[in-house]
Amino acid sequence: MSRARAAIILAAGQGTRMKSELPKVLHEVGGRAMLDWAIAAAASTGAARTIVVTGAHSPAVGEHVARLFGPGASAIQDPPLGTAHAVRAAEPAMQNFEGDVAILYGDAPFVPPERIEQMFALRTEKGGLVVLGFEARDPTGYGRLLLAADGTVERIVEHKDATGEERAVRMCNSGVLCADARTLFELLAQVKNENAKGEYYLTDVVALARAGGVPTYVVIGVESDTLGVNSKVELAAAEAAFQQRMRIAAMEAGVTLIDPGSVFFSYDTQIAPDVVIEPNVFFGKGVKIAKGARIKAFCHIEGAEIGEGANVGPSARLRPGTKLGPKVKIGNFVEIKNASFGEKAQASHLAYIGDADIGARANLGCGAITCNYDGFDKYRTTIGEDAFIGSDTALVAPVTVGKGAYTGTGSVITKDVPDGALAVARARQHNIEGWADKNRAKKRKDKAT
Numbered sequence: 001m002s003r004a005r006a007a008i009i010l011a012a013g014q015g016t017r018m019k020s021e022l023p024k025v026l027h028e029v030g031g032r033a034m035l036d037w038a039i040a041a042a043a044s045t046g047a048a049r050t051i052v053v054t055g056a057h058s059p060a061v062g063e064h065v066a067r068l069f070g071p072g073a074s075a076i077q078d079p080p081l082g083t084a085h086a087v088r089a090a091e092p093a094m095q096n097f098e099g100d101v102a103i104l105y106g107d108a109p110f111v112p113p114e115r116i117e118q119m120f121a122l123r124t125e126k127g128g129l130v131v132l133g134f135e136a137r138d139p140t141g142y143g144r145l146l147l148a149a150d151g152t153v154e155r156i157v158e159h160k161d162a163t164g165e166e167r168a169v170r171m172c173n174s175g176v177l178c179a180d181a182r183t184l185f186e187l188l189a190q191v192k193n194e195n196a197k198g199e200y201y202l203t204d205v206v207a208l209a210r211a212g213g214v215p216t217y218v219v220i221g222v223e224s225d226t227l228g229v230n231s232k233v234e235l236a237a238a239e240a241a242f243q244q245r246m247r248i249a250a251m252e253a254g255v256t257l258i259d260p261g262s263v264f265f266s267y268d269t270q271i272a273p274d275v276v277i278e279p280n281v282f283f284g285k286g287v288k289i290a291k292g293a294r295i296k297a298f299c300h301i302e303g304a305e306i307g308e309g310a311n312v313g314p315s316a317r318l319r320p321g322t323k324l325g326p327k328v329k330i331g332n333f334v335e336i337k338n339a340s341f342g343e344k345a346q347a348s349h350l351a352y353i354g355d356a357d358i359g360a361r362a363n364l365g366c367g368a369i370t371c372n373y374d375g376f377d378k379y380r381t382t383i384g385e386d387a388f389i390g391s392d393t394a395l396v397a398p399v400t401v402g403k404g405a406y407t408g409t410g411s412v413i414t415k416d417v418p419d420g421a422l423a424v425a426r427a428r429q430h431n432i433e434g435w436a437d438k439n440r441a442k443k444r445k446d447k448a449t
Ligand code: UD1
Pocket: 010, 011, 012, 013, 014, 053, 077, 079, 080, 081, 082, 083, 084, 085, 086, 105, 106, 107, 141, 142, 143, 144, 156, 158, 172, 173, 174, 175, 200, 201, 202, 203, 228
């Protein structure tokens, strides 16, 4: 039986380099807050308890955590005096916990759960303390792992405290650490702040562990996984790295991307094989696309389910709550929100369909719109199977158009239309013979005088 696991996520830093009112760890990568990436990684390694250490300066982080886990899942570090001090802030919340704990950072979104799993496994096998290291292309700013001849870690020296020789070392500390919880808190109590920054460094526990006869191991990951975000420039770099991974994963799973670099995904985008995505498409959160669908160029899609063989775009906007059945066709300049389309239903051009249920094979003509909002409340529109909504029809909800019914072009439909009926709701046309010729002659005469 493996030991119980917990995670402590450090998120109390000021994040001043982000130059933002939004706390750093709530900035999103791939549509998910960086903190939530760390929380998800902790959860997928089976952490029974996750404590997020937050700062008094950013209550939004504590509120975010409370929304996810309820109260008690965060600990406040006030003031922030360094990473060791931050972990100690979680000690009261970990009082009755027996087992292993992983320390994660709220600003390092890509540490793969497999890597954390590997660290826990190494601990189970050998005991002691395990850190996650990586070889940095440019190690400036990182703590350096100083390794013994047998590959174990002797100590970690922070960049600011390192000698020239130590700075030449490229093996760096990711910050992720895994230890027996009780041992870790005992070691943390011995950490001092006698260093260049005057902070309590979590990294000092390595040398303290060794001095106390606790072995210290390293698992080596890759730099792109341990990437930390401290500024908007680094946030963009993290986003680019995430998008690149998603594009490759999609193509490897059988999705065709005509121009991969112009397609943007969210962390939860699900696309089946044999879907073709044309250039310049953005997927927000909550998108699921069934096989054989085609997303044409310039679409913005979020919170939408797209059925097998459906065609969307070019230039369509699907908003949250959109459900398209198989072989639905949505054409250019169509916006859909909170609406379902039955099999083979279509809206081929210039339409707004919100809060509606469209029956199978129904056809919405060019310029059809649902008037779903009166400034206070939203109302639904129901269109029966095989109905034909004439071009430029305004459907004033709540309203129902029956199965197989028609609406005349340009109608403003305010009353329900029975099955099989034609509803026409517009002024009748009336022609005045010769009016234009007479009018023109009069105008010309007036100008001449
Ligand atoms: C830290 C490590 C360094 C490692 C680097 C990896 C220490 C002393 N150094 O340095 O070895 O190479 O990360 O990116 O641990 N935080 C708190 N409270 C504090 C200070 C920080 O919660 O008092 C949080 C921050 O919000 C952040 C994380 O801890 O999520 C790391 O802090 P940061 O100041 O960014 O550490 P680095 O200097 O990058």
